[in-house]
Amino acid sequence: MPTTSRFSAAPTPAAPHGDDEFRLARAAIEVHGEELAGYPGVISVRPGYRFRRGQLTREPAVVVSVLGKKDVSQLDSRDLLPRRLGKIAVDVIPASPLAQLHAARKAEASLLLSEAAGVVARLAAERGVVDLRTPLEREQAEELVFGPEALREEYPRPDREPAELDEEMTLICHASPDAGWRLLRAFLEATQQNLTATMYEFTARYILDTLLAVLQRPKTFHFVMDHETDGNGLNNPEALEELVGALGDRLKFAWAPVAQDNITKVAFFPSAYHIKVAVRDGQAVWLSSGNWKPSGQPAIDPFDPPPNFNAQTFQNTQNREWHIIAESPGLAEQFKFFIDYDLELALPLQIEGLEALRVPTLPDLFVPERLAELGLESTVQFFEELKLTKRIRIRPLLTPDNFIDHVLPLVQNAQRRIWFQNQSLKPNKSKPRYEELFQTLRDHSQNPDIDARIIVRGDFDPFEVRQVLQQDGYNMKRVRLQNGCHTKGIIVDDLAVVVGSHNWTGEGTLENRDASLIIHDPEVITYYEKLFNYDWERVASEDIEALELMPLLALSDVPTPEGMHRVSWGDFFE
Numbered sequence: 001m002p003t004t005s006r007f008s009a010a011p012t013p014a015a016p017h018g019d020d021e022f023r024l025a026r027a028a029i030e031v032h033g034e035e036l037a038g039y040p041g042v043i044s045v046r047p048g049y050r051f052r053r054g055q056l057t058r059e060p061a062v063v064v065s066v067l068g069k070k071d072v073s074q075l076d077s078r079d080l081l082p083r084r085l086g087k088i089a090v091d092v093i094p095a096s097p098l099a100q101l102h103a104a105r106k107a108e109a110s111l112l113l114s115e116a117a118g119v120v121a122r123l124a125a126e127r128g129v130v131d132l133r134t135p136l137e138r139e140q141a142e143e144l145v146f147g148p149e150a151l152r153e154e155y156p157r158p159d160r161e162p163a164e165l166d167e168e169m170t171l172i173c174h175a176s177p178d179a180g181w182r183l184l185r186a187f188l189e190a191t192q193q194n195l196t197a198t199m200y201e202f203t204a205r206y207i208l209d210t211l212l213a214v215l216q217r218p219k220t221f222h223f224v225m226d227h228e229t230d231g232n233g234l235n236n237p238e239a240l241e242e243l244v245g246a247l248g249d250r251l252k253f254a255w256a257p258v259a260q261d262n263i264t265k266v267a268f269f270p271s272a273y274h275i276k277v278a279v280r281d282g283q284a285v286w287l288s289s290g291n292w293k294p295s296g297q298p299a300i301d302p303f304d305p306p307p308n309f310n311a312q313t314f315q316n317t318q319n320r321e322w323h324i325i326a327e328s329p330g331l332a333e334q335f336k337f338f339i340d341y342d343l344e345l346a347l348p349l350q351i352e353g354l355e356a357l358r359v360p361t362l363p364d365l366f367v368p369e370r371l372a373e374l375g376l377e378s379t380v381q382f383f384e385e386l387k388l389t390k391r392i393r394i395r396p397l398l399t400p401d402n403f404i405d406h407v408l409p410l411v412q413n414a415q416r417r418i419w420f421q422n423q424s425l426k427p428n429k430s431k432p433r434y435e436e437l438f439q440t441l442r443d444h445s446q447n448p449d450i451d452a453r454i455i456v457r458g459d460f461d462p463f464e465v466r467q468v469l470q471q472d473g474y475n476m477k478r479v480r481l482q483n484g485c486h487t488k489g490i491i492v493d494d495l496a497v498v499v500g501s502h503n504w505t506g507e508g509t510l511e512n513r514d515a516s517l518i519i520h521d522p523e524v525i526t527y528y529e530k531l532f533n534y535d536w537e538r539v540a541s542e543d544i545e546a547l548e549l550m551p552l553l554a555l556s557d558v559p560t561p562e563g564m565h566r567v568s569w570g571d572f573f574e
Contacts, residue, residue: 022047025062028085032062036090040079041067043095043103048467050091054543056466056476062088063467065095067552094550096461097365097572101553149259155268155400158341162334162396169328169392171519173499173527174385176290177318181207181297183385187278187286187325188214196222196336197278198256198513200501201291201570202239203231206299208292212246220250224343226273227261230362230570231293254346256513264349270507275398275515279336283329287515289488289501290321295571296486297321302382311380319486320421320535322499322528324517326394334396335515342513362569365551366560381534386527393520403502404433404509406518410492411440417451418444419491419532421482425456425465427472428506437509438472445475452478455532455540459483460573461550480540488516489528497525 020026025047029036036045048063049056064081069092082090095103174183184207188195191214202208202225215221221243228236243251256273257264278286290296296319302311326332397403411418420441427438444452454474456465458481470476490498500516502508519525551572552564560566 024088028088061091093463097551150262150267152259153266164395165330166393170389172325172387176321177298178382194220198224198275200226200274203293222252227255227263232568272512275513284327288323295319319484322487364554366554366564367551395518397516399514416493419453421455421487421489423457424503431506434506445478454479457485482540497528
């Protein structure tokens with residue numbers, strides 16, 4: 001963008017002493033940051049790396065995030081941001097929805113929608129805020145976005161830990177969008193006496209209808225759920241209300257004690273009861289990365305599709321999830337014990353009555369159609385399930401119980417390869433045990449003797465993801481972004497595969513409630529290896545040029561602009 005007159009004579013600020021590669025950017029922001037923040041549509045101003053043609057460079061820059069990047073020809077010359085500030089480049093990127101929400105709430109502003117190429121929105125009360133925070137500081141500031149939190153207490157662990165099993169069992173390995181709902185439905189419909197389950201998000205009407213049909217008298221249901229109030233047509237409180245009405249005293253339920261939800265008298269988990277597990281009749285377990293929502297358990301079966309089914313569009317607009325069904329009394333007994341333990345802990349902490357539930361506070365989003373349709377044009381392949389009955393060594397993992405105790409050494413001891421696929425991957429220097437895990441993966445990415453491949457979700461904030469990982473020393477040639485990546489999987493050598501719900505964040509690996517499995521079996525490893533390799537080669541990409549259109553916050557009474565569609569916050573984010 002051309003340099004504007006207000007900055008044309010700006011002197012190059014003196015760089016502070018030290019080895020900080022962003023010292024010139026920080027110095028420029030100190031002098032000009034507030035003025036940059038005053039430009040129309042600016043959300044944040046921070047130091048970072050420059051992007052060119054969809055690729056992240058090593059060139060430090062002043063990074064300005066804005067609402068809806070526009071072509072220079074569409075802008076008044078007075079609104080053009082400078083291309084440089086002295087010796088440092090100015091790079092303009094679209095602001096993520098979370099950055100928009102933070103700025104809107106910090107400014108105490110309402111959102112006014114204006115149509116300009118179908119993509120532009122503005123903050124009314126204040127044009128932007130300067131964001132010089134580190135990722136850690138941003139994480140600590142989430143209360144501004146999500147509101148007050150419940151009083152936190154340490155999670156009182158039970159007297160036992162999840163134990164490894166080495167015995168004969170039947171495993172059904174599968175994935176979404178390929179076979180998730182078809183197999184979950186069969187799992188639920190086989191219930192004879194009791195279902196014990198946990199869930200983070202419950203927004204799929206057809207899953208609720210199946211549960212209501214399955215859990216006829218005298219069957220019972222033990223259920224712990226995170227208090228997520230967002231949903232498009234159904235949300236967690238509404239699902240609970242229907243379950244209460246249908247099951248009565250055959251339902252034993254508690255909201256999970258989560259500080260961020262602020263719905264119990266005290267809380268044990270900081271931000272999420274994120275576990276997705278169901279135990280059927282004490283004999284079988286369903287465990288997943290995916291919630292009971294349409295994006296993770298799509299109702300369409302691609303192996304038996306409806307008329308006019310478009311395989312490419314279906315793949316591009318659904319989440320990638322990994323699931324396991326295990327017919328194993330030993331594994332079922334363990335997960336039922338821990339779910340029932342959580343249930344008994346939470347029951348005395350409940351706030352009585354459905355009237356205590358909060359009204360949703362997070363806005364909808366306008367999502368560009370182009371973003372929803374992203375994906376490499378290729379021959380689409382869907383993967384059928386793998387079912388095997390044999391002796392298998394398998395270790396259940398729970399947070400906060402034992403996840404990092406076993407995953408850290410597993411990752412540290414990788415000799416030949418580590419394939420990593422997760423929605424999240426970000427540092428947290430305030431949690432040393434997690435930081436060691438994060439740095440171990442980083443070191444593998446730099447090791448030429450290890451086949452390190454890292455897939456991270458790309459449609460939330462691709463610019464931030466790549467900036468943070470590069471700044472923390474990751475080899476970005478081994479990192480690819482994938483829209484809708486909700487998997488939390490790891491393949492280590494030919495030794496083990498990890499399947500579950502653990503996001504790689506400080507809270508996800510250490511403090512929230514999550515569940516995963518370490519499976520030592522060559523057939524299981526090969527199955528998930530094929531899934532990973534397909535995503536790596538055909539779906540994920542290093543190029544983020546196509547992501548320049550980011551979702552925008554939407555008011556409930558504002559019509560959807562041309563070229564966009566409205567989705568709830570929860571349907572876009574987890």
